[in-house]
Amino acid sequence: MTTTVRTEGIGPSAVFALPWLVAAERGYFAAEDIEVEFVKNRAEQTLTEPAEDHQLVDSIRNHVPFEEGRVDLYRACEWGQIRRAHDSRRGAKIIGKRSSIxxxxxxxxxxxxxxxxxxxxxxxxxxxxxxxxxxxxxxxxxxxxxxxxxxxxxxxxxxxxxxxxxxxxxxxxxxxxxxxxxxxxxxxxxxxxxxAGLELAAPDFDPAVYAACNRAIGRAIADINADKRRYLHYLIDSLPEEFHGELTPDDFHLPRLRYAEPAPYTREEFEKSYAWMRQWGLIESGAAYTDLVVELPGTDARK
Incomplete structure (x- = not known):
């Protein structure tokens, strides 16, 4: 039976979702009986002028489809995902590290x-x-x-x-x-x-489905790292229309593009990043690893 997984992956997040896009293109999700639907994120809060106070800007604004239940999981930076897991009205959980470095x-x-x-x-x-x-x-x-x-x-x-x-x-x-x-x-x-980056998932997202997704992602990462130039069209096409035709694959410094195997997010990593965010006033106090992170079976969350 095929399982459908809905995730962000087109538009401005293409560089972070590249392993997902390649896994879909190469049929690796299908081999795991998974069908992936890519959903474009959008802005909940439009900035009409430069904003000087981050506290007046919603941390979730780009990821409203997830909060509305139209996306099952998505990826973004480590610090932002800690903040969004804390702020999520849906009860989002950090489920693992993003493959895009x-x-x-x-x-x-x-x-x-x-x-x-x-x-x-x-x-x-x-x-x-x-x-x-x-x-x-x-x-x-x-x-x-x-x-x-x-x-x-x-x-x-x-x-x-x-x-x-x-x-x-x-x-x-x-x-x-x-x-x-x-x-x-x-x-x-x-x-x-x-x-680094993290993936947020719905609170009831099946860890077995996530493991199957990661098997497909692992195969895609091997393909990307073997020939990055082949997949640069996803990044080029993600630029706004006014820049279409501006870039070619030859314009990229390929060592900048780094992709690694999916991995669990450890307590030590969380505590270090959370403390730094508290130092800069970027998140409230009182959040705990066990509240925000899914401890997947068979992983050691301590290190």
Whole structure:
């Protein structure tokens, strides 16, 4: 009997869902008697102007279909998923690590004075609040700047990109394929990092189905890592229409794209990230690993 799994995977999250897209393309889900339906995420809360206070922005806004029950699981950055599991009205649970080891870079306009991290002190940095670029931007800069000197401002990615071009923001936090686009258009990179992600699932999502999905994902990851260029069309097609035709596979630095086998999310990892979020006022106190994370059978959650 075929099981249907509904997940995010088209549009701006294509880079994070690439193993899922490839597993579907290659028939690996079908081999596990799973049919995957890809659902495009959308914004619940539209930002009509730059937002300076992340507390006024809903952490779940991009993932309303999950909260409405139209998506079974989805993937995003580690910190954001901790926050969304905490905030979820549906009772979302962290079920495992995302296979995409995401890259994030702070990119400044061509020829701008923002040439290394310290030059961004007290300068507006365009991020998407409660997403990986928000948290990664802080982590990249906290080794160079004091807390009050880091000025993140909430934008949608496209708006933040244009804000930098117009001189309204000093830098914008970008993942792929936006990094490749920015570099092709002459932006200068200030700093870059890789970071982990997590998958959130419905509270009643079957662990056996998740294990079957991960077997398919593992096969897809082997394909991606053997020939990344073959699957770059998913990333290129995810850019807004105004940039269609701008990028080719030759524009990507392939080592930036990193995919690893699915793995459980441990208590130690959670405690470290949760403590950092508390330090920066990015989540309330009182959340516990056992409240937010599914401890799957046969895994050691301690390490």
């Amino acid at each position: 995401a890259v994030m870079a702070l990119m400044a306009a061509p020829g701008s004075p923002y040439t290394y991290p310290q030059t961004l002190a007290n300068a507006p940095i365009a991020v998407s609040f409660h997403n990986g670029n928000h948290y990664a931007a802080i982590q990249m800069l906290e080794g160079f700047l004091t807390g009050p000197e880091i000025k993140t401002v909430g934008y949608h990615t496209l708006d933040g990109y244009h804000a930098v071009k117009k001189g309204e923001a000093a830098a914008v936090a970008l993942s792929e394929p936006w990094i490749a686009l920015a570099e092709k258009q002459g932006f200068q990179k200030v700093i870059e990092t890789h970071y």
